[in-house]
Amino acid sequence: MYQYNENDQTLIDERVAQFRRQTERFLKGELSADQFRPLRLRNGLYIQTHAPMLRIAGPYGLLNSKQFRKLAHIARKYDKNFCHFTTRQNIQFNWPKLEEAPDILAELASVQMHAIQTSGNCMRNTTTDHLAGVCIDEIEDPRPYCEIIRQWTTLHPEFDYLPRKFKIAVSGSQRDRAATQFHDIGVHLVKNAENELGFRILVGGGLGRTPIIGQVIKPYLEKRYLLSYLEAILRIYNLFGRRDNMYKARIKILVKETGLDKFTAMVEKEWQLIKDSNELSESRIETIKAFFAPPAYASDAAEDTTFAQHKTNNPAFATWCKHNLAEHKVAGYQAVFLSLKAPGSPPGDITDTQLDAVADLADQYSFGQIRITHRQNLVLADVKQQDLFSLWQYLSAINLATPNINTVADMICCPGLDYCSLANASSISVAKEISETVDDLDYLYDIGELKINISGCMNGCAHQSVGHIGILGVDKNGSEWYQLTLGGSSENEAAIGDRLGPAIAKDQVTKAITTILDVYIKQRHTNESFLQMVNRVGITPFKEQVYADH
Amino acid sequence: MQIIKDKQLIANNWRYINEDVDLQPGDITVSVDKWKKNKQQLLDHAGKIGLRLRPSDSTDEIAEDLDKMQLIELDFPALADGRLFSHAWLLRRRHHYQGEIRATGHFLPDQVYYLARVGVNAFNPEKAQDLPAILIGLNDFSVTYQPSIN
Numbered sequence: 209m210y211q212y213n214e215n216d217q218t219l220i221d222e223r224v225a226q227f228r229r230q231t232e233r234f235l236k237g238e239l240s241a242d243q244f245r246p247l248r249l250r251n252g253l254y255i256q257t258h259a260p261m262l263r264i265a266g267p268y269g270l271l272n273s274k275q276f277r278k279l280a281h282i283a284r285k286y287d288k289n290f291c292h293f294t295t296r297q298n299i300q301f302n303w304p305k306l307e308e309a310p311d312i313l314a315e316l317a318s319v320q321m322h323a324i325q326t327s328g329n330c331m332r333n334t335t336t337d338h339l340a341g342v343c344i345d346e347i348e349d350p351r352p353y354c355e356i357i358r359q360w361t362t363l364h365p366e367f368d369y370l371p372r373k374f375k376i377a378v379s380g381s382q383r384d385r386a387a388t389q390f391h392d393i394g395v396h397l398v399k400n401a402e403n404e405l406g407f408r409i410l411v412g413g414g415l416g417r418t419p420i421i422g423q424v425i426k427p428y429l430e431k432r433y434l435l436s437y438l439e440a441i442l443r444i445y446n447l448f449g450r451r452d453n454m455y456k457a458r459i460k461i462l463v464k465e466t467g468l469d470k471f472t473a474m475v476e477k478e479w480q481l482i483k484d485s486n487e488l489s490e491s492r493i494e495t496i497k498a499f500f501a502p503p504a505y506a507s508d509a510a511e512d513t514t515f516a517q518h519k520t521n522n523p524a525f526a527t528w529c530k531h532n533l534a535e536h537k538v539a540g541y542q543a544v545f546l547s548l549k550a551p552g553s554p555p556g557d558i559t560d561t562q563l564d565a566v567a568d569l570a571d572q573y574s575f576g577q578i579r580i581t582h583r584q585n586l587v588l589a590d591v592k593q594q595d596l597f598s599l600w601q602y603l604s605a606i607n608l609a610t611p612n613i614n615t616v617a618d619m620i621c622c623p624g625l626d627y628c629s630l631a632n633a634s635s636i637s638v639a640k641e642i643s644e645t646v647d648d649l650d651y652l653y654d655i656g657e658l659k660i661n662i663s664g665c666m667n668g669c670a671h672q673s674v675g676h677i678g679i680l681g682v683d684k685n686g687s688e689w690y691q692l693t694l695g696g697s698s699e700n701e702a703a704i705g706d707r708l709g710p711a712i713a714k715d716q717v718t719k720a721i722t723t724i725l726d727v728y729i730k731q732r733h734t735n736e737s738f739l740q741m742v743n744r745v746g747i748t749p750f751k752e753q754v755y756a757d758h
Numbered sequence: 759m760q761i762i763k764d765k766q767l768i769a770n771n772w773r774y775i776n777e778d779v780d781l782q783p784g785d786i787t788v789s790v791d792k793w794k795k796n797k798q799q800l801l802d803h804a805g806k807i808g809l810r811l812r813p814s815d816s817t818d819e820i821a822e823d824l825d826k827m828q829l830i831e832l833d834f835p836a837l838a839d840g841r842l843f844s845h846a847w848l849l850r851r852r853h854h855y856q857g858e859i860r861a862t863g864h865f866l867p868d869q870v871y872y873l874a875r876v877g878v879n880a881f882n883p884e885k886a887q888d889l890p891a892i893l894i895g896l897n898d899f900s901v902t903y904q905p906s907i908n
Contacts, residue, residue, distance in 0.1 A: 215901045226898045230868060233891075239866075246838055247868055329838065359903040365875035366847050366906060369840025435904075446844050451813075481852065486905055 209270050209577060210355045210499045212320045219363070220317045223324055227251045228310035235307060250330060250368070252323030253309055256629050262301045262309060263326040264316060268336040268354035268378070269297030269580040271321075273567035276578055278319045280563035286312050291563070293548065293556045295387075295620055295671055296375065297335050297580040298326055302627050329457075330368045331361035331442070335377045337385045338581040341500060342536050342543050342589045348397045348405055350380030352496040353434065356488065357395075360435050367442045371449035372457035374442070375414075387582060387698035389413050389422045390674060392459045393441060400428045407434060411441060411471075412463030417666045419673040419704045420460040425472050432487045433479075439486065440479035444471070502538075503575040503590060509540025512594035525600055527649070528611040533596075540593050544574075546586040546603060547610040547618070551643050554636045555621040556584030565606045573599050583620055583659075585613065615652040616660055616725070617643045620671055624664030624681065625688070631664035633681025633688035633714070638662055641718045646725070655725055658738045661696075674698040676739045677724060678705045679717065688714045694724070694750060695742040706747050709755050720754045727753050762892050763858065763880040770882060772829060774810055787831050790815050793823070801826065810862070813841035817848040824855045832878065834863035843876050850877035850907045867891035871898040877907035 227247070234244040252263040279299060283289050286308055292300040304312055316322055325332055334357045341349045357376055367374075377391040388394030394410035407429045413422025429437055445459045448466075463471050519526040534543040546566065549555050558566075566586065570578045573595045574588035581587055586608075591599060603609035612618050619642065622628065624635030639662050646652060661675030672678035678693035690712055693705030712720055727750050732741050742750075761770045772785045777792055781799060787808040793800060800807050808829030809820060830849060832842040842861070849855040860880035861873050870881055870892050881892050
């Protein structure tokens with residue numbers, strides 16, 4: 209993974225010093241709340257229901273064991289012994305004190321971490337595939353380009369006060385696991401007709417109040433133009449994006465109102481004027497790529513026979529292997545999902561002791577690295593098959609081996625009304641009730657892949673509009689109601705879910721979900737997934753049953 | 759009131775002339791509208807002239823007149839309006855403007871490092887007590903990740 213040089217370290221140390229001065233000026237009354245807001249946001253600090261919330265960047269979701277131990281330490285010393293992983297591969301603390309935030313950032317800087325631009329109307333953490341570098345369908349490892357984009361976006365002097373937040377995601381595989389079609393800019397590694405590697409650039413995707421699927425603005429871009437093309441898009445957006453209404457300020461609205469053709473022409477015109485000035489050199493790409501070179505895989509890993517024996521002898525282990533592993537490009541290795549969706553625990557939360565334990569397991573079994581997935585789980589990406597049985601036993605002991613990846617229980621869930629000052633309704637308690645109701649694993653496996661996403665408000669942090677089933681909390685005369693959608697997807701076949709009908713009361717949500725699942729089980733074709741069935745039959749059969757009693 | 763120019767405290771000799779006010783002798787800036795309406799009068803004016811840009815102005819519109827300007831003021835109506843950062847960049851890189859670019863209005867000392875990087879070389883804050891903080895802010899960082907004007 210990328211290692212900071214002296215310049216990188218100087219930059220984040222100076223950032224900590226800057227934020228310390230800003231916090232002191234605010235606490236002394238020299239900065240008003242309005243003046244301090246954009247400054248603290250650009251350092252990840254929100255003011256929440258109970259306390260500030262600090263969002264820390266997980267650069268394209270990749271962390272090392274030392275960084276995990278630091279997160280554990282921060283959870284113990286400055287928070288209530290836990291933290292939360294987000295859909296954009298970031299880390300959130302829910303209980304830090306404002307006056308201690310500079311100290312937390314200094315602790316993070318000591319392990320090459322920061323919270324720069326994790327909120328505010330600026331370019332955010334660049335995200336990617338959690339299986340980057342190890343998956344079997346990869347065209348090229350996207351992480352070197354993520355790092356190049358990370359550096360370019362960090363403290364960019366021209367684009368730090370955009371009309372609204374701006375998110376970039378990069379995918380290097382055939383299967384899109386990074387929701388790139390729902391980002392302000394999506395970057396795909398592709399090959400052209402001459403078999404050369406370059407980028408396809410998408411623009412104007414987004415979730416939130418107005419979910420829109422991104423459109424291709426550049427079918428093929430030579431690698432050397434990556435940063436100049438991004439610069440051209442950002443300059444057009446910075447100059448022409450709407451600033452009169454925050455709900456219409458994202459680039460998706462600019463693209464929609466301008467029209468893709470005209471918007472593309474504006475970007476192309478700008479790009480022609482700058483394309484030769486900020487070229488990405490082959491040597492720079494190679495320098496960054498070297499940081500992501502494959503680790504020293506054992507050449508005899510596939511010769512192990514114990515893995516198969518353990519699966520035969522231990523059905524629980526076999527079940528976990530079936531659901532929580534992903535195929536690895538190197539024979540004898542597997543990528544392992546650590547489920548943060550154990551029954552009863554808030555989706556995406558992890559305790560300090562679990563963080564420390566995961567750090568130890570990463571050191572022992574997976575070259576000391578851990579990835580954060582956009583579905584709020586963790587991945588140890590490089591585990592030898594002969595180590596899987598021991599790893600599973602350790603993970604079971606710390607409650608991170610629930611075999612429910614990609615099942616109904618693997619819900620994406622925002623903090624909701626429990627923590628977030630924007631929320632209209634709670635989401636954690638809804639997720640909890642659903643997971644407790646569908647806790648029978650055989651039932652979950654029978655249903656198969658089904659993604660439920662639950663957001664506590666229209667801002668849609670849990671991506672409810674692209675959930676196979678989306679649940680959106682709304683406020684109705686001071687009580688919590690929920691709007692259901694069906695058929696959304698953030699993967700290759702990107703789709704925005706259709707509204708099932710009127711919002712339903714909180715105590716009816718779990719019943720509605722089980723009704724939807726029953727309809728699926730009764731009416732599905734052989735081997736037909738939930739999403740495939742919704743695409744085949746539409747929402748009517750589900751709607752009829754869910755609203756039958758109304 | 760004093761301002762900061764090229765990292766030095768200096769006296770400000772410039773005055774902004776409002777839309778509805780007659781031109782006055784001395785070094786003055788006017789809005790793009792006033793410039794367009796009173797071009798000849800301003801060219802004949804005894805003293806230096808400059809323009810005050812708002813975020814919604816376009817640098818393309820004034821590109822041909824820049825050689826007559828000795829100051830371009832970027833007037834921040836709110837600290838979060840980032841268009842002026844692009845205007846500064848465009849003035850320097852696209853339009854090769856060599857004169858003074860001065861930030862004025864509601865910007866924060868915390869933004870001057872970025873403003874300096876996109877080509878702003880003078881700062882006229884709302885409150886004189888922000889001047890020391892601006893001098894500090896100009897040195898917030900000693901390293902950068904991307905090219906810009908500076």
